[in-house]
Amino acid sequence: MKKKCLCLLSALLIVFSLAACGSDTETADKEKSDFDSFMTVQKNMEQIKDAEFKVNMETAIPSRDGDYNMTVSGTAKEIKKAKDDIQMEMKYKMNMAGTDMSGTMYMKDKALYTEFMGQKVKTDTSNEMGAMMKVDTDELLSITEEMISDLKVSRDGEDTVYNFTMDPTKAMDYMAKNVSGAEGITDADGKLTFDKANISVTADKNDMAKKIDVDFSLKAKLDEETVAMKFKTTVEFVSINTDLTIDFPDFEGYQEMTV
DSSP, X not given: OHHHHHHHHHHHXXXXXXXXXXXXXXXXXXXXXXXXXXXXXXXXXGGOSEEEEEEEEEEEEOOTTOOEEEEEEEEEEXXXXXXXXXXXXEEEEEEETTEEOOXXXXXXXXXXXXXXXXXXXXXXXXSHHHHHHOBOTTTTTOOOGGGEEEEEEEEETTEEEEEEEEOHHHHHHHHHHHBTTOHHHHTSTTOEEEEEEEEEEEEOTTSOEEEEEEEEEEEEEETTEEEEEEEEEEEXXXXXXXXXXXXXXXXXXOEEEOO
């Protein structure tokens, strides 16, 4: 059970915390529409080399025995050495179905180190668990115009807020493209479907993202039962490109885990 909890924790935290690392898009030289302005924000995120940010997540899975809830909150530092070389430290508070699973997570040299519930675990990101955690950070916020509808732009002081809904079918394609290891889930004969995929991005006066809010609801077919899940997450940047450093422990005593 603990191994499954660790897998879930690791996959969720890695996928959404790596939203800090940017996108890879191109913007035409023409008078900007609302979507063109949003594309500029995406383009600017390519310039993020290091960032400190706050993460908050809420997940609700209704069941016959009551809702199965998980909440995660924490702060993280992330340094992008190269496309496939990410260093990270995340200190988090986590409650899963009433159980405290708070801890610390590190990523260094393509390995994930997690300490929680009195355990120290090392996961090689070349195995199956690692595949679920590998996110193409150059593409993570590559939202194309055909993916979205109902784009609304508003001002909040000097900030610009982009609110939009992602087409549920496009959201599934997006997950398969951008989250390595998710292809098998998204192609599993419609076993996973999105009902709602709402995204809000707040950008500062320099068109750099300050906050990303995601509100998803989806259904998963498990054996004969269909399970509805609700997922909300917020990534709020504290600093960007300030030459962050991470004080890693020596990682002695971490036990290798195979998944």
